[in-house]
Amino acid sequence: MQLNRVYFNVFQNKKLISPKSNIPCRIEFLSYTSSNFDHGNLFFETKFSLENDFFRKYLPLEKDLKIKAFERDFVLGNQLMMERMASMARRFSEWTIAEHIIDSELEEGDIIIKDGSLQTSHPNENQYVKNVFKKAKEKGVIFTGLSKTSRHTTDTRIPIISAIDRLSEDFKIPYKEWCYFPVPINKKTTEHKALIMVVKLNRYADTPFRFEIFKDQADNMTKNEILDLVSIIADYSRDRSLPGYPYGLIDAHLWARVRNEEILGYQAMLFSEITKLGMWKEINSHINTISTHDKLDEM
Amino acid sequence: MKSGQIVGGGLQDIYIREKSGSQMELGDLLVADGDNSDYTIIQVKDLAYRSQIPQQTLDLSAGMELEGYGDNLEFMQPELRNYLIARAKALIYVKKTGEEEYLTKSPKRLPSFFNSIRSIEKSDLEFLNPNKLEKSVYLGNIRSGSDVKNDVKVHIDLIKSLTHHILIPATTGRGKSNLVKVMLWSILDTEGAGILVLDPHNEYYGDHVKVGLRNHPKKDEKLDYYSPSKDNEEALTLSINIKKIRPDHFKGIGGFSSVQSEAMRMFFNKFKENWICEIAKGKDFETLKGMGIQEKTANVLKRKIETQLKVSVDPSDGNKCVFNSNLFVGGESGLSTISDIVDSLEKEKTVIIDSSKLTDFEELFVGSIISSNIFSKYKNFNSEDLNDKPVISIVIEEAPRVLGKEVLESGGGNIYGTIAREGRKFKIGLIAITQLSSVIPRPILANMNTKIILGNEMSLERSAIIDSASQDLSDDNRIIASLDKGEAIVSSVFTKFAVPIYTPEFNKFTKEYLKNISSKKEIKGVTEVLG
Incomplete structure (x- = not known):
């Protein structure tokens, strides 16, 4: 079971503005992911449980969340594999909701920043990404993503962000805020439709970040236009709480994060229902095997 | 318009997030509306900064600003993330039950969680007592923080409050004399009370330069003024045989x-x-x-x-x-002075004794002679006769001179102590003014059923007042310390809650009063009577 929460905000002239349409800024839903063997293949299936059925139109189709495990997934082990598959519901819904936001909230020339990479991790996700990018292109909304972390490394296995940051220091570049692009990517990841950049958005930022622009759009932008775009985002990255990180994403983090105590509430309700069904004893023994880790954490 | 929203707490401490720019103040009266023509009046007891940004980040950020690294940094959405939290207390729950009919209760329930909070308005105070009393004494105008609601005038029942004694504790310069002058002026306008004022600073009567009670239109019929100084042409000679x-x-x-x-x-x-x-x-x-x-x-x-x-x-x-x-x-002079004064008091007059030229002993002794005469006279009335008599109140400055623990314990008591303890039965009360409430014995302090508390920066004194107040003022320590000149809190068994007031400056008050009298207009605003 997973509690998913997707949040968006819209800023104009550095002020938070209310949504124009009736799309909720915060969409919350429970998802249930199970694994089943079908003709010798391991499948993961996710179902939604919505307190408010109004949210359903913003979510991906459940059929698209029936996902076959690849050989490489088995390397992760059962627990991690399940967690990864369960997170698909949230990842996919981020794309569907982004599409709605572009459709109903944004205008030509607006910029959307997704928290995280524009990279997809599953074939079923591609269709959703395509739809969003298509919508963005149609409306002239620039689609970008900003990642707090990046797994990309140089040939010498140094994280690419660190390497570029060090480069900027070594060369004593005369800019307090800067961006580096294009960051070359592994040719194998052909599905990645983004211009990858490394950006330092504020002079007091502890670290630069990975920033991406939807490739079709970036390809049609001049260098100055890209710099203007980054400058606009830099202007939104001056907040004292985390210089160099766009404030909209700080705000989104606060509203979208799921706190442990919230989960405990749902957990209690779930356990209560399981008990009513007379299945507590059986389920509890499964839970206990997993919760040993939590108990160790508490020591 | 001040506004906020309840975000937590309990009956003792309701936490309210202030709407940015509201500028809530210590002592502000606020209202949490209910759903059924009901509302709760709450009062701000403390204010604190709160931020969604971790303290460590704020400290660092301030350091950067101070040390010159703060350029190109700002607070995004400052109004959302940095704000004030008011700690408030529910004072009274009010429910409108009909036209000018209200049910009031001491708050035993909380306003709804996340309820909006707004500034108090005149209409929110109509419950106090729509049936206006005939005999009342004006104390000032209701005050929310430092915002004075000039259209809500605060009166207190004259007879009850005077009979049950009034204590006016404050340090110098907080407006004690001004308050007493305003009260006495108001009493001159009403019937049912005789007031003896021992005036060690000769400040109540007034003169050609200073406005005083002598400027009251009813001066001739309601005011007597005595002075031992023969040079004082306006005064009757205070000489006692x-x-x-x-x-x-x-x-x-x-x-x-x-x-x-x-x-x-x-x-x-x-x-x-x-x-x-x-x-x-x-x-x-x-x-x-x-x-x-x-x-x-x-x-x-x-x-x-x-x-x-x-x-x-x-x-x-x-x-x-x-x-x-x-x-x-000696001789034949001064034989009738005491009886004249007692008679005047019985005729509901205010008698001011200029004791500015008297020694401490002389002042208290004169007061003792007069008070003893009144007390023994009233004590001997049967209850029917006593009912027809006006209440008599004695204004005594620096009250610990006669009501202090040491004085009462060492001297075997005095008439003022007797009045403080027993005067209520015989319709005699005290208006005791003091800077040092802590030296007055607790039973006497507790007997002073109305306290008009002015600003006091001495913690010990505040504690003595708070401990003996008619309402729970345990959260008002800081508020009392921060009261400015003219600001006061009326805590009385005759008020439904401790009422914050502002007493107008006497000169302005009388000027407006006299102006209105001359133009035969009523004083602006609706009179609300507490108690």
């Missing part, structure tokens, strides 16, 4: 020991109304022995009579009594 003085007038005044008090009684028994002169003349050993008085005691008495009453003898004139002050006199 020593024949009217009794030994018990000295009780607890003048530092007489029990032996000396007993000796005075012996003199009185033997010489009746001439007893003071006889002490001054001195008696031979045999006479004293016959009266059971030691020579040493008689000598001390003689000396005290000389120094305190300024009564001595002239050996060159056949040991005739000599009166060295205008205050205590």
Whole structure:
């Protein structure tokens, strides 16, 4: 079971503005992911449980969340594999909701920043990404993503962000805020439709970040236009709480994060229902095997 | 318009997030509306900064700003992330049950969680008492923080409040005299009370320069003014014939020991109304022995009579009594002064005694003589007669001089202490003004059922007041400390909650009053009566 929460905000002239349409800024839903063997293949299936059925139109189709495990997934082990598959519901819904936001909230020339990479991790996700990018292109909304972390490394296995940051220091570049692009990517990841950049958005930022622009759009932008775009985002990255990180994403983090105590509430309700069904004893023994880790954490 | 939203807490401490720019203040009265024509009045007891940004980040950020690294940094959405939290307390729950009918309860329930909060308005205070009392004393206008609601005037029941004593505690310069002047002015306008004012600063009556009670339109019928100074043309002469003085007038005044008090009684028994002169003349050993008085005691008495009453003898004139002050006199003068004053008080007049030229002893002693006369007179009325009599209140400045623990314990009590404890039964009360409430015994403080608390920066004094207040003021320590001149809190058994007020400056108040009188207009605003 997973509690998913997707949040968006819209800023104009550095002020938070209310949504124009009736799309909720915060969409919350429970998802249930199970694994089943079908003709010798391991499948993961996710179902939604919505307190408010109004949210359903913003979510991906459940059929698209029936996902076959690849050989490489088995390397992760059962627990991690399940967690990864369960997170698909949230990842996919981020794309569907982004599409709605572009459709109903944004205008030509607006910029959307997704928290995280524009990279997809599953074939079923591609269709959703395509739809969003298509919508963005149609409306002239620039689609970008900003990642707090990046797994990309140089040939010498140094994280690419660190390497570029060090480069900027070594060369004593005369800019307090800067961006580096294009960051070359592994040719194998052909599905990645983004211009990858490394950006330092504020002079007091502890670290630069990975920033991406939807490739079709970036390809049609001049260098100055890209710099203007980054400058606009830099202007939104001056907040004292985390210089160099766009404030909209700080705000989104606060509203979208799921706190442990919230989960405990749902957990209690779930356990209560399981008990009513007379299945507590059986389920509890499964839970206990997993919760040993939590108990160790508490020591 | 101040506004906020309840975000937590309990009955003792309701936490309210302030809407940015509301500028809530300590002591602000706010309203949490209910769903059924009901609302709760709450009061801000404390304010604190709160931020969604971790303290460590704020500290660092301030450091950057201070050390010159703060360029290109800002607070995004400052109004959302940095704000004030008000700690408030529910004062009273009000439900409108009909036209001008209200049900009030001390708050036993909380306003709804996340309820919006707004500033108090005049209409929110209509529950106080729509049936206006005939006899009331004006104290000032209701105040929310430092915002004075000039259209809501605060009155308190004249008879009840005066009978049950009023304490006015404050340090110098917080507006005690101004408050008393405004109260006395208001009392001159009403009926049912006689007020004796011992005025050590001669500040209440006024003169050609300073506005005072003499400017009141009812001055001639309602105000008497006494002064020992013969130069004071406007005043009646305050001279008391020593024949009217009794030994018990000295009780607890003048530092007489029990032996000396007993000796005075012996003199009185033997010489009746001439007893003071006889002490001054001195008696031979045999006479004293016959009266059971030691020579040493008689000598001390003689000396005290000389120094305190300024009564001595002239050996060159056949040991005739000599009166060295205008205050205590012999012969036929001053025989009716005390009875005149008592009569005036019984006629619901305000009597001001200018004691500015008197010593501490003289002032208290004059007060003691008058008070004792009133007390014994009222005590002897049967209950029917007493019902028809006005309440009499004695305004006493620096009250610990007569109500302090030490004075009451060492001197065996005095008339002021007696009035404080028993006066209520006989419609006699005190308006005690003090800077030092802590030295007044707790039972007496508790007996003062109305406290008009002005600003006080002394923690010990605030504690004494709070501990003996009629309402729970345990959260008001900081508020009392921060009261500005003219601001006060009225805590009384006759008010439904501790009411914050602002007493207008006397000169402005009288100016407006007189202007309205001359144009035959009523004073602006609706009068609300508390209690």
